[in-house]
Amino acid sequence: MRKITRRDILRSGLAATSFAFINETEFAMSSNSLVQNERGSITDVAGVKIGHFTDSRRPTGCTVILCEEGAVGGVDVRGAAPGTRETDLLDPVNTVQQVHAVVLSGGSAFGLDTATGVMRYLEERGVGFDMRVARVPIAPAAILFDLGVGDPKIRPDAEAGYRACKAATTDPPAEGNVGAGAGATVGKLFGMDRAMKGGLGAASIKLSYGKSSLTVGAIVAVNAIGDVIDPTTGKVIAGARTKDGKAMLRSMNAILRGEPLPPSLGGSATTIGVVATDVKLDKAQATKVARMAHDGLARVINPVHTAADGDTIFALATGKSSRQTNVTLIGALAAEAMAQAVVRAVKAARGISGLPSANDTRLLD
Numbered sequence: 001m002r003k004i005t006r007r008d009i010l011r012s013g014l015a016a017t018s019f020a021f022i023n024e025t026e027f028a029m030s031s032n033s034l035v036q037n038e039r040g041s042i043t044d045v046a047g048v049k050i051g052h053f054t055d056s057r058r059p060t061g062c063t064v065i066l067c068e069e070g071a072v073g074g075v076d077v078r079g080a081a082p083g084t085r086e087t088d089l090l091d092p093v094n095t096v097q098q099v100h101a102v103v104l105s106g107g108s109a110f111g112l113d114t115a116t117g118v119m120r121y122l123e124e125r126g127v128g129f130d131m132r133v134a135r136v137p138i139a140p141a142a143i144l145f146d147l148g149v150g151d152p153k154i155r156p157d158a159e160a161g162y163r164a165c166k167a168a169t170t171d172p173p174a175e176g177n178v179g180a181g182a183g184a185t186v187g188k189l190f191g192m193d194r195a196m197k198g199g200l201g202a203a204s205i206k207l208s209y210g211k212s213s214l215t216v217g218a219i220v221a222v223n224a225i226g227d228v229i230d231p232t233t234g235k236v237i238a239g240a241r242t243k244d245g246k247a248m249l250r251s252m253n254a255i256l257r258g259e260p261l262p263p264s265l266g267g268s269a270t271t272i273g274v275v276a277t278d279v280k281l282d283k284a285q286a287t288k289v290a291r292m293a294h295d296g297l298a299r300v301i302n303p304v305h306t307a308a309d310g311d312t313i314f315a316l317a318t319g320k321s322s323r324q325t326n327v328t329l330i331g332a333l334a335a336e337a338m339a340q341a342v343v344r345a346v347k348a349a350r351g352i353s354g355l356p357s358a359n360d361t362r363l364l365d
Contacts, residue, residue: 040204041172042217045276047071047318050202050219051168052179053114053160058150059352062105062114063179063200064164065219065274068127070098071316074286075140078294079270082310083109086140090314092283096138100127101165102314103141104180104221104272107155115141117161142312144223144270146183148192149355173219175201176348180221180272185355186346187239188225188269189251189303191262196238197357198222201345203337214323216330218293218337220273222345226303227251228358231339238346238358245356252302270310271297273341275334281317285327290315292331296338313338 043050047069054061075090085103089096101118105111119137122128128135147155164179173179181200188195204217222228227239227250240249255261275293293313297304305311315334351357 040217041202042204042219042274042276043170043172044204044206045215045217045318046278046320048217048276048316049168049170050173051164051166052174053156053164053167054178054182055154055156055160058154059177059183060106060146060150060155061179061182062103062111062156062160062164063219063221064118064161064168065102065316066165066168067100067316067318068122068125070100071276071318072097072281072283072286073099073140074283074288074290074315075312076287076290076294077310077312078305079309079311080307081270082312083112083143084141084312085112085115086138089138090140090283090287092287096129097283099138099140099316101137101139102274102316103139103161104274105141105143105156106146106180106183108143108145108147110155111143112141113158114156114161114164115139117158118165120158121162121165140314142272144180144184144221144272145268146223148268149183149185173202175199175344177350181345184221184223186222186224187227187241187251189261190240190249190254190259194241194243194245194249195355196241197349197351197355198224198238199345199349201341201343201348203340203344205333205337209323212322214277214279214321216275216277216333216337218273218275218334218341220271220338220341220345222271222342223269224271224301224304225269225306225308226301228342228346229300229302230343231299237343269308271301272312273338274314274316275338276316276318277330277334278318278321279323279325279330280319281325281327281330285325286315286317288327289331289334293334293338296335297342299339300342
């Protein structure tokens, strides 16, 4: 008999929760079905496009999530070292109700300049909040620290953000060493010399109910202090290595053994991402979904939300689906999609000088 995994339990719970959505006619016609495409992406959510800019001079870049027709937004910041722009306006008590893009970037705080290029792109196309005298695009942003990989003077700027917008499509985006994940690293708790390559990943989950459906997707740049763990096996996929670099250290085990940490890790990490759904949410509901999506990070990154991380997740709702809103269901799906996206990010990453990837078969867990 196959061993029941936590994912099996989650799927059963999601199916039970989703009954609240089904009216009697639909229930009589068909049962619910779960669709998880191995190449599923946040672009499976109607109204969302993704574009990357990856700098050829050193591993860094940015990723833009475009919602040119507008999407209700929320955000939740859990790390203690965040770098963000325009997150205050996503507070449910504030006036602006929709955003037109979210920007994820490398380059530390310098990378926030990418949002200026995104605003220029949207303004040229007449997209923005109508202020009568002008349309002002709303493009919140978050950054991660990758200045320790290559020349720190090279970082994404406004032109990078503009070029990412021009590259945006509804196709599944490239993953791994691209966009905001180009310079991402993981497993830095015991120093960069024992770290591994992180990256960018995406995932989606679709639930069908007879003739209607809903979709939740995620995209994430994984640049964590902690290890990334396969939730189905409990094994470390990518993380801190032993001193000889030949095997996985398992950071939490090392902490419990009393292995000392470096004196200061600074703001040297941060995992940043977006979850999106095609159901209708208001800002308070979107904020709750963003908060629940952080549970996905906690399932697969350990430790997470540390003093050296600026972990930030945005939530977007395009309202393209006719399904009734159930925030608990959407939040649970968002956490699962985020966990899947994190795993895909490190599995898609390719090793660079001094930073092996999860694909390096010489490493043993």
